[in-house]
Amino acid sequence: MVIYFVMAAIGIPLLAALFIEFRLPFFLPFLFLLISDIAKEFVLSYLRGTRKLEKYALSGVISAIVTLASVFILVYVYELGSQGMLYGYALGNICTFTFLFWSSQLKDFVSIKSIKFRSVKKTLRYSLPMIPNAVSWWVVNASDRTIITVFLGVYYNGIFAIAHKVPSLCTMLFSVFQLSWQENAVDTISDEDNEEYYNKVFKQLVIILITVCEVIIASDFIIFRYLLDPKYMEAYQYVPILITAVIFATISQFFGGIFVGLQLSKYNGMTTVVAAVLNVTIHLVLVENWGLYASAFSTLICYIVLTVHRYMIVKKKLK
Numbered sequence: 001m002v003i004y005f006v007m008a009a010i011g012i013p014l015l016a017a018l019f020i021e022f023r024l025p026f027f028l029p030f031l032f033l034l035i036s037d038i039a040k041e042f043v044l045s046y047l048r049g050t051r052k053l054e055k056y057a058l059s060g061v062i063s064a065i066v067t068l069a070s071v072f073i074l075v076y077v078y079e080l081g082s083q084g085m086l087y088g089y090a091l092g093n094i095c096t097f098t099f100l101f102w103s104s105q106l107k108d109f110v111s112i113k114s115i116k117f118r119s120v121k122k123t124l125r126y127s128l129p130m131i132p133n134a135v136s137w138w139v140v141n142a143s144d145r146t147i148i149t150v151f152l153g154v155y156y157n158g159i160f161a162i163a164h165k166v167p168s169l170c171t172m173l174f175s176v177f178q179l180s181w182q183e184n185a186v187d188t189i190s191d192e193d194n195e196e197y198y199n200k201v202f203k204q205l206v207i208i209l210i211t212v213c214e215v216i217i218a219s220d221f222i223i224f225r226y227l228l229d230p231k232y233m234e235a236y237q238y239v240p241i242l243i244t245a246v247i248f249a250t251i252s253q254f255f256g257g258i259f260v261g262l263q264l265s266k267y268n269g270m271t272t273v274v275a276a277v278l279n280v281t282i283h284l285v286l287v288e289n290w291g292l293y294a295s296a297f298s299t300l301i302c303y304i305v306l307t308v309h310r311y312m313i314v315k316k317k318l319k
Contacts, residue, residue, distance in 0.1 A: 067092030
């Protein structure tokens with residue numbers, strides 16, 4: 001809790017300075033959204049740590065319902081536009097936080113007397129390497145769109161965005177696995193048969209992952225032919241490459257979960273930074289001659305390198 005408050009105390013003034021310097025609009029609703037999101041993430045972290053997964057799942061339902069109702073009322077009824085949308089999302093976060101804070105008895109665990117700076121220091125040492133990891137994932141996801149817009153134009157950015165819709169189905173399906181896998185990796189890291197367990201999970205993951213992705217690739221033409229606008233048919237050809245990238249991305253996150261269990265979070269950050277730099281470099285070198293194929297292949301190569309890099313590190317720690 002101390003870390004959340006300190007980060008908010010540092011981040012909010014910096015955010016205010018940024019809005020003032022560049023004269024950005026909507027400072028108050030954005031600030032409201034930021035604070036509410038920090039509060040919600042705090043209580044969600046507590047629920048995951050204490051294995052109260054039923055309430056964790058319920059929080060998503062509460063947040064979705066309140067957010068949808070709030071945005072509808074503020075945007076369509078009161079016509080507040082973008083501000084209404086920001087306030088609507090913030091209200092969803094606040095309602096979720098309030099419900100979970102009281103229903104999970106978190107209030108009984110929050111006490112200034114229980115603050116241990118040794119624990120704070122240990123937590124910071126573990127979590128700080130995750131910052132470049134998160135930033136690098138954002139770079140990998142955002143750099144493609146930026147480079148396409150600059151070198152090829154907005155139209156091709158739209159084509160590539162449509163191409164990403166199908167692989168996002170795979171990502172969505174396996175995001176649930178990644179959430180539970182990190183917890184299992186932490187829980188079983190000290191077991192005598194942890195290597196056997198990790199290998200068993202890995203083999204099952206690869207089989208299911210490739211099977212699901214093959215089915216989606218087989219359905220690719222049907223999706224583009226009957227569900228999407230024909231003018232986006234060009235995006236069809238990039239989907240198999242991007243789905244293959246999803247396979248490697250998911251496997252790399254499997255290894256990332258092992259790093260979490262081993263408390264070696266620095267390797268998550270280090271390997272993702274390398275992959276992000278490689279992604280941007282390859283994309284910039286190839287984009288003028290390869291067009292959108294440069295975007296697809298740079299993403300694929302990025303995740304292949306990330307997977308192999310993490311595998312080589314994990315292999316030194318576990319069989």
